Amino acid sequence: MAGLAGVGAAPPGAPGPGPAVRPLGEVVPVPASVRPSGAPYTITARTRIHVDHGAPEVRRIGAYLASLLRPATGYALPVTDDGGKGGIRLRLSHREKALGPEGYRLRSGRLGVTITARAPAGLFHGVQTLRQQLPAAVERDSRQAGPWTVAGGTITDVPRYGYRGAMLDVSRHFFTVAQVKRWIDQLALYKINKLHLHLSDDQGWRIAIDSWPRLAAYGGSTQVGGGPGGHYTKAQYREIVSYAASRHLEVVPEIDMPGHTNAALASYAELNCDGVAPPLYTGTAVGFSSLCVDKPVTYDFVEDVIRELAALTPGRYLHIGGDEAHSTSHADYVAFMDRVQPVVAKYGKTVVGWHQLTGADPAKGALAQYWGLDRTGDAEKAKVAAAARNGTGLILSPADRLYLDMKYSEKTEPGLSWAGYVEVRRSYDWDPAAYLPGVPASAVAGVEAPLWTETVSTGAHIDRMAFPRLLSAAELGWSPAASHGWEAYRERLAAQGPRLAALGIDFHRSPQVPWRTE
Incomplete structure (x- = not known):
C-alpha cells in the first residue's frame, strides 16, 4: 500500500x-x-x-x-x-x-x-x-x-489503534448536554471513537444515582470557584450516550476513587472514617480526600454506583480512577482495588484505571491509562511496563504530550503548566508504541487526550485548549507509524484551519503551523 x-x-x-x-x-x-x-x-x-x-x-x-x-x-x-x-x-x-x-x-x-x-x-x-x-x-x-x-x-x-479517546472533565467545571454534544461532533470529525467523561471529583458529582440521591443533588451543587455546578439526570446521560453512539463513539464513564472523592464524602457523612462530612470543595488542590477503605458501607456505595452506571452505559468500559490517592495508604489502596475491580466485572464491564492501578493488582483484561511525564521516574515507569508485560493494556495520555489543559506557552490563557508547556509539535512528535521503555508494542491499546477543566469553564475555552492539539492525538491513534512526520503533518494541519474556522471553533493559532486561509 x-x-x-x-x-x-x-x-x-x-x-x-x-x-x-x-x-x-x-x-x-x-x-x-x-x-x-x-x-x-x-x-x-x-x-x-x-x-x-x-x-x-x-x-x-x-x-x-x-x-x-x-x-x-x-x-x-x-x-x-x-x-x-x-x-x-x-x-x-x-x-x-x-x-x-x-x-x-x-x-x-x-x-x-x-x-x-x-x-x-x-x-x-x-x-x-x-x-x-x-x-x-x-x-x-x-x-x-x-x-x-x-x-x-x-x-x-484502517486505524492503527482500536482505542482513540478524548476526555472531558465535567467535574471541575460542569458542561451542559448541548456542550457535550458539540464536543462529540468535533471528536467524530477526526475519527475519535471513545468519549471518556470524568463524572466525579472533589469539586462535583455529575451523575444522578438513585440509591444515593445526595451525590448529585448536593455533591453536584458547586464547582471550581464556587459556581452553580450541575449534574446529568439519568435521561440526560442516556441522551449523551445515544448521541455519541450515533457518531460511533463509545462513552467511557469515570467515577474516581478512592481519592478525588470529596463531593461524595460531603454528601454522605457515613462514607468518612470519622463519620463527619467535610464541606463542599471549590479549590483545585488534589490528594486530600479518600473513601474509608475499612467501612463496609464504602463497598455498598461503590456497588450501587457501579451497578446504576453500568446499567446506563452500553459500552465495554468503566473507569474507576485510582490516581493521586495520597490520603490512602498503599495497603489500603491495594485492598480497595481488590474489592472494587470484581464489582466492575460483575456488572459486565472492563476496568479502566489511571496508571497507579498498576501499583495494585490490575484485573485480567484491565486497561491502565498512563498520564506520567517524560521526566517521570524510572521506577514508576518500570511498574507500568511490568504490568503491561503481564497482560495489562495501556492507554497513553502522557501529560506533557496530550493533556489538553496544559498551556501552549507562558502567554496563553487559560491553562495550567505543571507538566510544562505543550505546543503543537510536542503533542504530535512522539510514537505511542515506543514511548514507555520495556512495554511491548502489542500492549498499547491506544491513546487519549484528556481535557481537565480547573481553568476551563466555557465552550470557547474548550475550543482554544483542544484545537489543534486534539488532531495530534487523532492522528497518533489512527494513522500508521510510518506516516508520522512533523513537516508533512504541519502542512495538513494548516489546511484544517479554514475548516475549524468554518465550524466556529476558535482554535489556537500556533506559530509552529503555517495556517492557510480559504
Missing part, C-alpha cells in the same frame, strides 16, 4: 486535480493508503446518496451525510436505496475482512464516490474523510458558492 509519500501526488501522466481541488488524502488523520488517479467528482444538484437496501444503519449514515452537506451546497441530496448509478454510494460488504470493524475504502472518479466498509463505523469514518476532501466552506450553515469537488483516486484506510 502507498503510504504518506503518495498523499496529494498524482501518478506520472495522470491529470492533476486542479488548483481548486484538495489533493486526495490531505486530511487528518492521514489515511493508511492513498492512490490518486483519474478525474475528480463534483457534487451537483443532481447528486443522490445511495445506500444499501434494507440496511437501516447505512441509511442513518447517509442521512447524516446529507445533513452535513445540504446547508452549504443548497442541494437536496436525497438518500435513496433505489440502486441507481453515480452520485455518492455507501455500501457494506462483509467480505472486506481486511477493513476490520472501523476501516473503509473511498473511491472517487468522474461518475461518483463510493465508500465501502465491513461495518457501519467504517462507513461513518469514511464519511469524515469525504467531508474533509471537500472545501472547508462545506462546514458552514448557509449556502456557499462551491464547487464541491473530490479529487479522483482510492483511499484505503
Whole structure:
C-alpha cells in the first residue's frame, strides 16, 4: 500500500486535480493508503446518496451525510436505496475482512464516490474523510458558492489503534448536554471513537444515582470557584450516550476513587472514617480526600454506583480512577482495588484505571491509562511496563504530550503548566508504541487526550485548549507509524484551519503551523 509519500501526488501522466481541488488524502488523520488517479467528482444538484437496501444503519449514515452537506451546497441530496448509478454510494460488504470493524475504502472518479466498509463505523469514518476532501466552506450553515469537488483516486484506510479517546472533565467545571454534544461532533470529525467523561471529583458529582440521591443533588451543587455546578439526570446521560453512539463513539464513564472523592464524602457523612462530612470543595488542590477503605458501607456505595452506571452505559468500559490517592495508604489502596475491580466485572464491564492501578493488582483484561511525564521516574515507569508485560493494556495520555489543559506557552490563557508547556509539535512528535521503555508494542491499546477543566469553564475555552492539539492525538491513534512526520503533518494541519474556522471553533493559532486561509 502507498503510504504518506503518495498523499496529494498524482501518478506520472495522470491529470492533476486542479488548483481548486484538495489533493486526495490531505486530511487528518492521514489515511493508511492513498492512490490518486483519474478525474475528480463534483457534487451537483443532481447528486443522490445511495445506500444499501434494507440496511437501516447505512441509511442513518447517509442521512447524516446529507445533513452535513445540504446547508452549504443548497442541494437536496436525497438518500435513496433505489440502486441507481453515480452520485455518492455507501455500501457494506462483509467480505472486506481486511477493513476490520472501523476501516473503509473511498473511491472517487468522474461518475461518483463510493465508500465501502465491513461495518457501519467504517462507513461513518469514511464519511469524515469525504467531508474533509471537500472545501472547508462545506462546514458552514448557509449556502456557499462551491464547487464541491473530490479529487479522483482510492483511499484505503484502517486505524492503527482500536482505542482513540478524548476526555472531558465535567467535574471541575460542569458542561451542559448541548456542550457535550458539540464536543462529540468535533471528536467524530477526526475519527475519535471513545468519549471518556470524568463524572466525579472533589469539586462535583455529575451523575444522578438513585440509591444515593445526595451525590448529585448536593455533591453536584458547586464547582471550581464556587459556581452553580450541575449534574446529568439519568435521561440526560442516556441522551449523551445515544448521541455519541450515533457518531460511533463509545462513552467511557469515570467515577474516581478512592481519592478525588470529596463531593461524595460531603454528601454522605457515613462514607468518612470519622463519620463527619467535610464541606463542599471549590479549590483545585488534589490528594486530600479518600473513601474509608475499612467501612463496609464504602463497598455498598461503590456497588450501587457501579451497578446504576453500568446499567446506563452500553459500552465495554468503566473507569474507576485510582490516581493521586495520597490520603490512602498503599495497603489500603491495594485492598480497595481488590474489592472494587470484581464489582466492575460483575456488572459486565472492563476496568479502566489511571496508571497507579498498576501499583495494585490490575484485573485480567484491565486497561491502565498512563498520564506520567517524560521526566517521570524510572521506577514508576518500570511498574507500568511490568504490568503491561503481564497482560495489562495501556492507554497513553502522557501529560506533557496530550493533556489538553496544559498551556501552549507562558502567554496563553487559560491553562495550567505543571507538566510544562505543550505546543503543537510536542503533542504530535512522539510514537505511542515506543514511548514507555520495556512495554511491548502489542500492549498499547491506544491513546487519549484528556481535557481537565480547573481553568476551563466555557465552550470557547474548550475550543482554544483542544484545537489543534486534539488532531495530534487523532492522528497518533489512527494513522500508521510510518506516516508520522512533523513537516508533512504541519502542512495538513494548516489546511484544517479554514475548516475549524468554518465550524466556529476558535482554535489556537500556533506559530509552529503555517495556517492557510480559504
